[in-house]
Amino acid sequence: MLKEKKRALILxxxxxxxxxxxxxxxxxxxxxxxxxxxxxxxxxxxxxxAETIAVNNIAGNxxxxxxxxxxxxxxxxxxVLVPKNATPENPAPAVVMMHGxxxxxDTTAPIYIELARRGFVVIAFDAMGHGKTDKGVDALTHNTMxxxxxxxxxxxxxxxxxxxVGVTGHSWGNNGSAAVIxxxxxxxxxxxxxxxxxxxxxxxxxxxxxxxxxxxxxxLSVGKYDEIDATYVGSYTFTxxxxxxxxIQEVYPAxxxxxxxxxxxxxxxxxxxxxxxxxxxxxxxxxxxHPANTHPGALFSKTGTATNVNFFYGAFGVPGGAAYIPSExxxxxxxxxxxxxxxxxxxxxxxxxxxxxxxxxxxxxxxGNQEALIISDQKGLPSFRNLKESVPLICMFIFLTVFSYxxxxxxxxxxxxxxxxxxxxxxxxxxxxxxxYWSFVTALVSLLAIYIVSQIKMVLNRKDKSYHWKxxxxxxxxxxxxxxxxxxxxxxxxxxxxxxxxCIDAAFNVDFVIATIDFTTFRPVKIFVMLRYxxxxxxxxxxxxILNANTRFKDLPEWASTAIVCVGNxxxxxxxxxxxxxxxxxxxxxxxxxxxxTFTVVWSMLVPLTLSxxxxxxxxxxxxxxxxxxxxxxxIFIMMQVGxxxxxxxGIDITMFGL
Numbered sequence: 318m319l320k321e322k323k324r325a326l327i328l329x330x331x332x333x334x335x336x337x338x339x340x341x342x343x344x345x346x347x348x349x350x351x352x353x354x355x356x357x358x359x360x361x362x363x364x365x366x367a368e369t370i371a372v373n374n375i376a377g378n379x380x381x382x383x384x385x386x387x388x389x390x391x392x393x394x395x396x397v398l399v400p401k402n403a404t405p406e407n408p409a410p411a412v413v414m415m416h417g418x419x420x421x422x423d424t425t426a427p428i429y430i431e432l433a434r435r436g437f438v439v440i441a442f443d444a445m446g447h448g449k450t451d452k453g454v455d456a457l458t459h460n461t462m463x464x465x466x467x468x469x470x471x472x473x474x475x476x477x478x479x480x481x482v483g484v485t486g487h488s489w490g491n492n493g494s495a496a497v498i499x500x501x502x503x504x505x506x507x508x509x510x511x512x513x514x515x516x517x518x519x520x521x522x523x524x525x526x527x528x529x530x531x532x533x534x535x536x537l538s539v540g541k542y543d544e545i546d547a548t549y550v551g552s553y554t555f556t557x558x559x560x561x562x563x564x565i566q567e568v569y570p571a572x573x574x575x576x577x578x579x580x581x582x583x584x585x586x587x588x589x590x591x592x593x594x595x596x597x598x599x600x601x602x603x604x605x606x607h608p609a610n611t612h613p614g615a616l617f618s619k620t621g622t623a624t625n626v627n628f629f630y631g632a633f634g635v636p637g638g639a640a641y642i643p644s645e646x647x648x649x650x651x652x653x654x655x656x657x658x659x660x661x662x663x664x665x666x667x668x669x670x671x672x673x674x675x676x677x678x679x680x681x682x683x684x685g686n687q688e689a690l691i692i693s694d695q696k697g698l699p700s701f702r703n704l705k706e707s708v709p710l711i712c713m714f715i716f717l718t719v720f721s722y723x724x725x726x727x728x729x730x731x732x733x734x735x736x737x738x739x740x741x742x743x744x745x746x747x748x749x750x751x752x753x754y755w756s757f758v759t760a761l762v763s764l765l766a767i768y769i770v771s772q773i774k775m776v777l778n779r780k781d782k783s784y785h786w787k788x789x790x791x792x793x794x795x796x797x798x799x800x801x802x803x804x805x806x807x808x809x810x811x812x813x814x815x816x817x818x819x820c821i822d823a824a825f826n827v828d829f830v831i832a833t834i835d836f837t838t839f840r841p842v843k844i845f846v847m848l849r850y851x852x853x854x855x856x857x858x859x860x861x862x863i864l865n866a867n868t869r870f871k872d873l874p875e876w877a878s879t880a881i882v883c884v885g886n887x888x889x890x891x892x893x894x895x896x897x898x899x900x901x902x903x904x905x906x907x908x909x910x911x912x913x914x915t916f917t918v919v920w921s922m923l924v925p926l927t928l929s930x931x932x933x934x935x936x937x938x939x940x941x942x943x944x945x946x947x948x949x950x951x952x953i954f955i956m957m958q959v960g961x962x963x964x965x966x967x968g969i970d971i972t973m974f975g976l
Contacts, residue, residue, distance in 0.1 A: 339657070347652060683945065757856055847956050862937065925950070
C-alpha cells in the first residue's frame with residue numbers, strides 16, 4: 318500500500334512539473350522572453366472597459382469615445398499584448414483580432430504571438446457567447462460581437478497610435494470585423510479603422526455597408542482548400558473568379574486580367590509590388606492572398622500566420638522601434654510544443670490525482686479488491702488466439718467503424734434539427750446538438766453490438782464445457798452508494814485539474830488551446846450546462862468504457878488491447894475525413910459540401926476518442942468498475958466543447974437549470 322501511494326505521489330509531482338514547465342515555456346515564447354507585456358483580463362464588465370478608456374484618455378491626452386453601451390453585468394474577457402517598442406512617446410499600430418465560431422481568443426495565438434513580436438500592439442478577445450464573454454455583449458456593442466469595445470479600448474491606449482488601428486478575424490470573426498468597420502468608420506466619434514484582413518471566411522465582406530471600407534487598406538485571404546469557402550465561393554479557383562476580379566475592380570476599374578495575382582497591391586493607380594516590411598503608401602489598397610490552407614489552417618499554419626504578418630506590414634510598415642522580422646521566421650511552433658508538454662502533464666495529473674484520492678477515507682472503498690479487480694485475474698481472460706473469441710470482437714469493431722463512417726454526416730444533420738438550441742441546450746445546434754445526437758445514437762448501437770457479440774461467443778463455445786460465459790455488463794455493476802462515490806470522485810478530479818488551469822492562467826496568461834483542441838478556464842455556471850449535455854454525451858463514454866473493459870485477452874498486452882479500442886474509436890471518422898479531404902485537395906470540393914462546418918469540428922473529436930479509452934482503462938484497473946473513468950471522460954471532454962460555447966440565438970442565455 319505504501320509503495321503504491323509513493324508511486325502515485327511521484328507521478329503527481331512529475332505531472333505537475335510537466336504541466337507548469339510547459340506553461341512556463343509557452344509563456345516565455347508568448348512574451349518574447351519578457352519583451353512583450355501580456356495580460357489576460359477575465360470577466361470585465363463593459364462598464365469597466367469604458368472606465369479604462371476614460372483613464373487611458375487622461376493618461377494619453379486622447380479623446381476616444383466609448384460608443385458602446387456601458388453595463389455592470391455583461392462581461393468580456395480579452396488579452397492585451399504590448400511590445401516594449403510601444404510607448405506613449407512612441408505609439409505603435411494596433412491590431413484587434415476576433416476568433417471564429419466555437420472558439421475563443423487563444424485559438425488565435427499563433428497570429429498574436431507573431432504580430433506582437435514584430436512590434437504591433439494586439440488585442441484578442443472572446444467574442445459574445447464564447448469563452449468567458451456574455452452573449453448580451455453583442456447588442457450592447459451595436460451587434461459587433463463585442464469588437465466595438467475592443468477597438469475603442471485599443472485606440473485609447475497611450476502606447477497606441479489611434480489613427481493606425483487594424484482589425485482581422487477568422488471565419489465568423491470576419492463578420493465581427495465587418496460589423497465594427499460599419500459602426501466605427503461610418504460614425505463620427507473616433508478615428509477610422511485603417512486596415513482589415515479578412516482571413517478566411519470570405520462571406521464577411523458582404524456585410525460591409527456602403528462607404529465603410531472607403532480608404533481602408535483591405536486584404537482578403539482565401540485558403541485554397543478552405544472547407545467553408547470551397548463550398549460558398551469556390552476557393553480552389555478563387556483568384557480567377559468574378560468575385561476576386563470584381564473586388565479589385567472596385568478600386569482599380571481598369572483591371573482586366575483573367576486572374577488576380579496574389580501578394581500584389583492594387584489601388585486606383587494600378588498594381589504595385591510592395592517589399593515586405595514596407596508600408597503601402599496608396600489609399601484604399603487591396604491585396605489578395607491564396608494560401609494552400611484548410612479553414613482551421615488560417616490560424617494554425619506557417620502560411621496563414623505569414624499572411625497576417627505580410628498584410629499588416631504592408632498596412633502599417635514596421636512599427637517604430639521594432640526590428641523587421643521576415644514573415645517566414647516564426648516561433649509560435651515552440652509555443653505550441655510547450656503547450657503540448659503542459660497538456661500531456663495535465664492529463665497525467667488527472668490520473669495521479671485519481672490515484673491519490675483512492676487512499677483518502679472518502680474514496681478508499683472504490684479501490685478494487687482481488688475479487689473485484691478481475692483485471693488482475695489473467696486466468697479468467699480469453700485467449701486472442703482463440704478465433705471464437707477474437708473474430709467476433711474484430712467483426713464488431715469493423716461494424717462500428719463502418720457505422721461511424723456512414724452515420725456521422727446524416728446523424729449530425731438530423732441532430733441539429735432534433736436538438737435545436739434552447740435554454741436547456743444553449744450551445745449551437747449544428748455542433749453540440751449535432752455531435753451529442755451522434756454520440757447518443759452511437760452509444761445505443763455499440764451497446765447492442767456488445768450484447769450481440771457476447772451471445773455469438775456463447776453460441777460458438779457452447780460445446781466447450783470449460784467455457785464460462787461472462788456478462789459483458791459486469792464491469793458496470795455497482796451499488797448505488799459506490800456509484801455516487803464514483804461520480805463524486807470523477808467530479809473531484811475534474812475540479813482539481815481545472816483549478817490547475819486557473820492557476821496557470823493567472824500565473825502565465827496561457828491556456829491549453831492548440832488549434833481546435835481546447836482545454837481552458839470557464840465560468841462556473843457552465844458546469845450546469847455541462848451536466849445537461851451529459852444526457853447526450855455521457856452514454857457514449859459509459860458504453861465505450863464497458864467495451865474497453867471487455868476488450869482484454871490473457872495473451873495480449875494491456876497497451877495492445879487499449880490501442881485496439883483507441884483505433885476502433887477513431888478509424889471510422891478518420892476514413893471519413895480521408896475521403897472528404899482527398900476530394901478537397903484533388904478537386905477543390907468536399908464530397909459532402911453541405912457538411913463543411915461539421916468536418917472542421919470533427920478533427921477535435923479525434924482527441925477525446927483517442928484519450929478516453931486510456932483514461933477508462935487506467936481507472937478500471939484500479940477500481941474494477943467503469944464508472945469513474947467513464948464519468949471523468951464525460952466531464953473533461955464535454956466541458957472541452959461546452960466551455961468555449963456559442964450562444965448566438967436570440968433569447969438564449971446561460972442559466973443554472975436551463976429554464
